[in-house]
Amino acid sequence: MLLGCALLGACERQPSPTSASSAEAPGAERGPAGTAPFAFAELEVAELQARMARGELDSRTLTRAYLDRIAAIDHAGPTLRAVIELNPDALDEADVRDAERAAGRPRGPLHGIPVLLKDNIDATPMANSAGSLALAGHRPARDAFLVRRLRDAGAVLLGKTNLSEWANFRSSRSTSGWSARGGQTRNPYVLDRSPCGSSSGSAVAVAASLAAVAIGTETDGSILCPAAVNGLVGIKPTVGLVSRDGIIPIAASQDTAGPMARSVADAAVLLAAMAGPDPADPATGGTGRPPPVDYVVHLRADGLHGARIGILREHGVDAQPDVDAAFERAIGTLQAAGATVVEARIATAGEWSDDEFTVLLHEFRDGLERYLDSRQAPVRDLPAIVAFNHDHAAQELPWFGQELLERAAATPGLDDPAYRRARDRARRLAREQGLEAALRDGRLDALVAPTVGPAWPIDPVNGDNFTGAGYGVAAVAGTPSITVPMGDSHGLPLGIVFLGPAWSEGRLIELAYAFERLSAARAAPRFLATVSIPAPE
Structure with a gap:
């Protein structure tokens, strides 16, 4: 499961597009x-x-320029x-930053x-709809805590x-990137391929x-x-590094916000601005939480030298030659950078799946209704949302149902007691007996696996053709993970995921940054209509 109609959501003060800033400049790339x-x-x-x-911009x-690009x-x-939805105050905010x-x-x-925000995060004066x-x-009426931090950091x-x-x-048969409010988001690499989800728009926008x-x-x-x-x-991030206050939730045990960027350096800058303790989210003040960190100091070109990396070949992604x-x-790049790579495995892989689902169903209703009530939303409980649909x-x-909402409402x-047992068992199997055990037994800095297979065709009738992933253990364990581009399959990007223990974001950034610099695997999107099959000669 990917957790995680073209209604623009514009209002009368929305900036209108112009073409002035789209003029060609040195180094400009074709769209x-x-x-x-x-x-x-x-x-x-x-x-x-x-x-x-330098005063050049x-x-x-x-x-x-970004508003014109969006148009x-x-x-x-x-x-x-x-x-x-566009922020009608975006240009005014930019003027304030220029004056400062x-x-x-x-x-x-x-x-x-x-900066763009996923539409499940409170940010005035815009709507927050979860699509x-x-x-x-x-x-x-007020910003989410992480949005206040971004404003304090000077972001627009x-x-x-x-x-x-x-x-x-x-x-269970949804189509990633589709919402009734926003329509179907499309992958900019190949337009008829899935953008995956649920942070589909955030990913596509940055790409x-x-x-x-x-x-x-x-x-x-x-x-x-x-x-x-x-x-x-x-x-x-580790659950508790970034406040969830003001975010429409699924499950407090696993939810977190995080940065999406074209480089590790940009992601590190954004994470440093987002992270911070918040009295409104007790998870951010828990024991073991490190003091605030400027993650930019972890951008080390030699970050892989001397590291021990565990290779997860039983990674959960279906066999695919290009992947x-x-x-x-x-793996060769990791070794060339001075890392020692060893075979590793998660002994409990997959054993937490049923318990995770039980946790999500229970925590979704509780967390969502708390959010709706605290924000004085137009609907206040999950049965009302089911009825609205x-x-x-x-x-x-029009394409798929709402059976998960209905099950959560019940x-x-x-x-x-069944929920409590499932919550404790899922965390134990994924964290103490899973990820942490693999790291400890191998004396490892991190584990790596393919993040996911190549994007599949968008299919609103049958839903996602998801081919497995290498990140699920960190999601259930509440520990950090970072994906970085590692190549492509016929123009469709592929990623490698680095998995570490709780609060190891700095170390994972070192590893990911060094890998990124050596692999140079990212390519800009080409907006192809489809994956072409060569004609026979």
Whole structure:
């Protein structure tokens, strides 16, 4: 399960598109056929900051350029449908950041950088809907804690991104990247292929240079899978590193927000801004939580030298020649960088699956209803959402049902002994007896596996043709994981995932950064219509 109609969600103050900032500039890259070159395609946060520091660029110009890019290829052109709503105050926010810079008060490496947020995160003045029409008019009165941190760091909120509706916790045969509010998000590498989910829009937007960076959320794969199939770096932090306050939840045991970026460096900058203790989320103040870290200091080119890496060949991804070949090349890169690689395995792999599902069903209803009530949402409980979908079936249920919502609505609550047993058993099997045992027994810095197979064709009738993944153990264990591009299959990106113990984000960033620099596997999307089969000679 991937946890983790074209209604734009615009309002009368939404910035209108212009073409001025799309003019060709030195180094500009071509966009999709029929569109103008884009001056800021593929540029990292550090380069954008350097240009602003030299006075060659300001935040308003950059923000305007991304708005034009969204108009040109997201709402028109190939019609990616990655952005579900624009922030009507984006240009005003950029002006404030430019004034602060002019006064000598830049706030840090994110100052003036436009950021997109998944549409399950509270951010004024925009709606927060989880892609559902039931919450299309829900405009929270205050920002999520992580959004306040981003504003404090100087980021400009560009808008909200589409997602798999209810973070893909609605049906067992859903289509990743589809929501009733936002329509179907499309993969910019091959447009008829899945963007995966549930952070589909965040991944597609960054891959297509609709923003510098974006925020996703994950319960089990919702950052890592879309990051991998869209050629990105995605970080799923330790549960408790980033506050969940103001995020529409699935399960408190596993939920977290995390950065999605085109490079490890950009992801590290974004994670440093997001992370921090929050009294409203007790998990962020738990025992063992490290003090605040500037993850940029972990961007070490020699990060793999002397590391011990466990190779998970029983990784959960179905056999696929291109994936296997890319993984073997990645192992060679690890060794060439000075890492020792050893065979490893998760002894309890898959044994937690039934318990995880029980936990998600119970915690979803409890967490969602707490959120809806605390934010004074237009609907206040899960049965009301189920009823809304029945009443608006033509818009909400045209392709697949809502059996997961219905099952969650029937759960007895968090005092249920069966839930408590499942919660404790799932965490023990995935963490103490699973991931941590493998790391300890092999004296390993991290485990690696293919993140997921290549993106499959979008199929609203049959749903996702998911081919397995290598990240599930970290999701259930509540421990960190990072995916980095490692190659491609006929133009479809492939990722490698690094898995570590709780609070090891810094060490994983070192490993991932060194691998990224040596492998140089990321390629920009080409917006192909489909994967072409060569004609016979």
